Amino acid sequence: MSETVASTRSAETDSGPVSGAEVILENVGKRYPGQQQPAVGDLSMTINAGEIVMLVGPSGCGKTTTLKMINRLIEPTSGRIMLGGEDIIKANGDELRRRIGYVIQAGGLFPHMTVEANVKLVPNMLGWDKKKTATRTEELLDLVGLDPKVYRSRYPKELSGGQQQRVGVARALAADPPVLLMDEPFGAVDPITRQRLQDELLRIQKELRKTIIIVTHDFDEAVKLGDRIAIFRQGGEIVQYDTPEEILASPADDFVESFVGAGATLRQLTLVRVKDVPLDMPVTARIGEDKQEIARRAMQEGARDVVVVDERNRPLRWVDLRELEGSGKLAAGEDNKLKVIGEGATLNDALDTMLVSSHSSAIVVGRGNQIVGRVNVDIITNAIALLRSARNGANDDLDEMPDHDSSTRPSGARRVTR
Amino acid sequence: MTVDGSVTERPNEAVVADAPEMDQEPRRIKRKLPKSLFIQPVLILLALAGFLIWRANATLTTVQERTLGYSSIKAETIEHLKLTFAAAVIVLAIAIPLGIALTRKKLRRVATPVTFVANIGQAAPAIGLFVLLAIALQVGFWTSVLALCAYAMLPVLANTIVGLRGVDQRLVEAGRGQGMSAMAVLFRVELPLAVPVMLTGVRTALVLLVGTATLATFIDGGGLGVLITTGINLFQPKLLVSGALIVGLLALTVDWLGRLFEELFRPKGL
Numbered sequence: 001m002s003e004t005v006a007s008t009r010s011a012e013t014d015s016g017p018v019s020g021a022e023v024i025l026e027n028v029g030k031r032y033p034g035q036q037q038p039a040v041g042d043l044s045m046t047i048n049a050g051e052i053v054m055l056v057g058p059s060g061c062g063k064t065t066t067l068k069m070i071n072r073l074i075e076p077t078s079g080r081i082m083l084g085g086e087d088i089i090k091a092n093g094d095e096l097r098r099r100i101g102y103v104i105q106a107g108g109l110f111p112h113m114t115v116e117a118n119v120k121l122v123p124n125m126l127g128w129d130k131k132k133t134a135t136r137t138e139e140l141l142d143l144v145g146l147d148p149k150v151y152r153s154r155y156p157k158e159l160s161g162g163q164q165q166r167v168g169v170a171r172a173l174a175a176d177p178p179v180l181l182m183d184e185p186f187g188a189v190d191p192i193t194r195q196r197l198q199d200e201l202l203r204i205q206k207e208l209r210k211t212i213i214i215v216t217h218d219f220d221e222a223v224k225l226g227d228r229i230a231i232f233r234q235g236g237e238i239v240q241y242d243t244p245e246e247i248l249a250s251p252a253d254d255f256v257e258s259f260v261g262a263g264a265t266l267r268q269l270t271l272v273r274v275k276d277v278p279l280d281m282p283v284t285a286r287i288g289e290d291k292q293e294i295a296r297r298a299m300q301e302g303a304r305d306v307v308v309v310d311e312r313n314r315p316l317r318w319v320d321l322r323e324l325e326g327s328g329k330l331a332a333g334e335d336n337k338l339k340v341i342g343e344g345a346t347l348n349d350a351l352d353t354m355l356v357s358s359h360s361s362a363i364v365v366g367r368g369n370q371i372v373g374r375v376n377v378d379i380i381t382n383a384i385a386l387l388r389s390a391r392n393g394a395n396d397d398l399d400e401m402p403d404h405d406s407s408t409r410p411s412g413a414r415r416v417t418r
Numbered sequence: 419m420t421v422d423g424s425v426t427e428r429p430n431e432a433v434v435a436d437a438p439e440m441d442q443e444p445r446r447i448k449r450k451l452p453k454s455l456f457i458q459p460v461l462i463l464l465a466l467a468g469f470l471i472w473r474a475n476a477t478l479t480t481v482q483e484r485t486l487g488y489s490s491i492k493a494e495t496i497e498h499l500k501l502t503f504a505a506a507v508i509v510l511a512i513a514i515p516l517g518i519a520l521t522r523k524k525l526r527r528v529a530t531p532v533t534f535v536a537n538i539g540q541a542a543p544a545i546g547l548f549v550l551l552a553i554a555l556q557v558g559f560w561t562s563v564l565a566l567c568a569y570a571m572l573p574v575l576a577n578t579i580v581g582l583r584g585v586d587q588r589l590v591e592a593g594r595g596q597g598m599s600a601m602a603v604l605f606r607v608e609l610p611l612a613v614p615v616m617l618t619g620v621r622t623a624l625v626l627l628v629g630t631a632t633l634a635t636f637i638d639g640g641g642l643g644v645l646i647t648t649g650i651n652l653f654q655p656k657l658l659v660s661g662a663l664i665v666g667l668l669a670l671t672v673d674w675l676g677r678l679f680e681e682l683f684r685p686k687g688l
Binding site: 071095099102105159160181193 | 607
């Protein structure tokens with residue numbers, strides 16, 4: 001069943017061709033001299049090309065060691081690692097690392113280099129010509145949502161934490177590597193920014209289809225981002241390596257179950273993405289439009305409020321019907337902190353965002369921050385109802401108490417929502 | 419499952435979300451030179467002008483006249499600077515590479531014993547060092563330079579080590595992780611980031627050298643120490659004070675140049 005789900009996910013029609021490479025670890029181990037327990041024992045796993053694999057586990061479980069062995073920042077003491085069919089243990093370490101993107105917490109940007117210099121680093125090492133490098137830099141900054149004109153010549157200190165992390169991703173992608181390694185990439189930013197960065201990563205991944213391996217200690221993040229999750233135990237042992245749906249539905253043992261933890265009911269909402277549910281489109285208006293005309297349109301739709309968008313359809317603020325009384329044109333007003341989420345956001349994120357929004361709904365934006373719809377309470381309630389009925393259909397013998405969901409199969413529900 | 423249920427399950431995130439400006443862009447860095455950088459040269463020039471006015475109007479004996487003659491002061495000052503810079507060049511050429519080597523993985527362990535040896539050079543009484551070396555070798559300019567080197571090694575070595583150790587290891591790893599060689603990381607990440615601390619060490623060493631070079635005169639190494647020792651031996655306070663003043667002004671000038679250099683060469687973005 002996990003196979004079906006994974007293939008449905010990667011067979012999405014609107015995503016680009018796979019540009020990632022397969023990574024295979026065969027009996028990989030790392031033993032430090034003078035230590036009885038190996039940091040990583042005897043680890044084998046296959047990471048499919050174009051998938052996001054999350055390595056999760058308690059601290060000191062060897063997940064970071066495993067990640068760093070893939071680009072040989074840490075040399076494995078035994079075993080073999082294959083990248084796209086090539087044995088990387090034989091490759092030159094520095095040259096290998098130029099072919100593998102690497103992102104660390106808080107971006108790891110060099111503080112004495114501008115954003116541009118940071119991003120250009122690997123292309124310059126690879127000897128790209130100036131023009132190609134410059135175009136690529138611009139392209140990448142655009143891709144991670146930073147205006148090159150504004151940010152190119154800034155220093156990392158002049159960026160917010162989230163922006164630094166974006167530049168870190170741009171730098172890692174600079175030479176278009178097939179594999180991206182990320183070590184707790186979103187650990188250093190606040191939850192709202194983290195959610196936004198996660199959405200951005202999913203959007204970028206939809207386009208690029210790299211092989212991405214991410215270390216995290218946040219199980220929610222693993223469920224949200226991962227095509228597959230590998231759960232580690234002390235000593236670099238993988239306890240379970242499966243799709244999030246399977247891990248939530250049937251944890252391999254008590255350890256995994258305790259790791260998955262309580263709140264698994266809510267996590268089902270993490271399995272459904274905003275783009276997978278039918279969205280509601282709010283009435284939109286532009287600055288300079290006739291107020292009465294807007295009010296008439298809103299009335300027709302039965303809406304009580306309207307979203308003001310700019311010339312590129314990017315949402316700016318909410319306007320209440322009451323504010324549209326009288327005649328004249330809609331004036332530019334203060335942007336009242338409208339809450340937006342990406343299409344890749346989960347319903348769980350949407351719920352979080354809605355709860356802090358003054359209009360009890362979350363605006364969904366797509367590429368270029370253009371508005372594509374909104375999520376409101378009805379949509380979430382419907383999704384929950386669908387999840388429930390799907391689960392009950394698949395498990396007729398179970399009663400309807402939601403507490404039993406850890407033994408049910410939310411993966412079935414996933415297909416219903418699609 | 420209710421909406422309320424979800425709120426109590428994730429209270430922290432909801433609270434954080436109340437502060438929507440968490441991920442705010444900081445202000446752009448504007449660099450300004452500190453005010454003291456402008457005051458110092460003014461004071462130096464004022465003191466120098468004062469000395470020259472006094473020198474032009476003072477009534478001097480023949481001996482004083484000869485020792486405080488402009489040409490002899492000029493020659494001694496040049497000699498003094500030669501001592502200082504010869505020693506400085508040698509110190510930099512030894513202490514910086516040594517400091518770099520001692521922060522590499524393989525030699526990290528010997529950093530402490532080596533710093534200890536450098537400490538001895540600094541802790542030993544400077545005059546003793548000059549005399550001992552003169553007995554062991556010979557008197558003259560290069561022996562003085564050698565003694566000065568031993569004396570000024572520590573600040574440069576120590577600051578190179580401290581500066582390099584102070585570089586965030588995560589950045590070093592980020593560099594290696596991008597495929598930079600160990601050499602490239604050293605020259606493009608570690609050294610640029612260690613520059614401010616290293617330059618402070620160089621400036622300290624230079625100021626020390628200007629002061630200590632006055633001792634070279636005891637072993638026939640020349641320099642402005644001649645004025646001071648003559649002043650002491652012949653009990654001529656005018657010579658003594660003039661010598662001390664010129665050395666002091668020289669040290670302050672070197673210090674100012676060092677600070678200017680530090681400000682100008684500090685990597686941008688820090």
